[in-house]
Amino acid sequence: MAKKPLLIGITGGSGSGKTTVSKALITRLSANTPILLQQDVYYKDQSEKPMEERVKTNYDHPDSIETDRFVADLEKLMKYQAVDIPVYDYAQHTRSNETVHIEPADVIIVDGVLLFNDARVRNLLDLKVFVDTDDDIRFIRRLQRDTHERGRTVEGVIEQYLATVKPMHNQFVEPTKRYADIIVPEGGENFVAIDMLMNQAIAMVEKEEK
Template sequence: MIKKPVVIGIAGGSGSGKTSVTKSIYDFFQGHSIALIEQDYYYKDQSGIPYQERLKTNYDHPLAFDNDLLIEHIQQLQQRLPINKPVYDYTVHTRSVNIIPVEPKDVIILEGILVLEDQRLRNLMDIKLFVDTDADLRIIRRLLRDINERGRTIDSVVNQYINVVRPMHNQFIEPTKRYADIIIPEGGQNHVAIDIMVTKIQTILEQNSIV
């Protein structure tokens, strides 16, 4: 009998700290059998669309994601089959020709802004987390990240936040909070919540006789 891995979904808005929470959990289980699947690697292939049209892509909308492929890959990992994780190239706004081979693991972390939006994805998860951080902190974190790491201007980041990120968050991301088993305030700074999650994951692994 195949022992299914533990699948953990970690959602939250841009700048919420979900990546920090993911890293904390991932680092704890380093040396164990753990894989990370990022939803933003699964943006739809747009190679058949003219480049000027691709520039209009709304990356904060559920329809931007190829959830069919993501679900197929999670199911394959649950069956202890390897996958080829796609790579998205933001410079050309479509999927790259490169892939990342991922072997089956005992723990799978699925992280992204909208991983709790699709019921089919939620049904594959053993634990569902939502990282909940105030909007003012999220915009500050996003501002610093995009300026320092992506070379963007303050005006471009603020305009994108007001016109796309904020309305998409309110319409699609925030409502998924109600599906979470645990809501973690303040992201990676909430060490108590992360410790509780790690303990819970260990318990499930022990129950499944995986560790």
């Protein structure tokens, strides 16, 4: 049987601490030179739309993701083939002209709010992790991130949260918890759960290497 990379998927609501957990995994598995692939760079290109339409995009709906390309890139990486992934410009609400070249690795960590929605993605994942964090904490984190890093206003973030983020979370994110192999309560603050996750991931890596 041909060797294949270990593919770990991490999902949870916006601001749940997915990236914190992902980076902790990368640090713990550094000897295996893991790569991190984030689903949200696959938001669809909107360059042909006027800005007033772009700003209305519902980024929390599965249709906002170019899932076919995401799946195709994952399948290439699973065959130890390099990929060129897109770059998303959040200030302009569309995809950048740039791409990022990603070389294959023995351990691939993918994270995204909508990661478990598509069966094709779920079927590729060797370990599925759901980061489960209180709504209020997730909103505060999102508010801080979007105002500091993505050029959004406080009013705009609140409006978006109430109009799309919260209802889309209830419709498309929370129900996918049932697919998880491991649930991490309280995100990156739960060091006990993260340590258990690390141990499981290390055991799976060692099994693949045998």
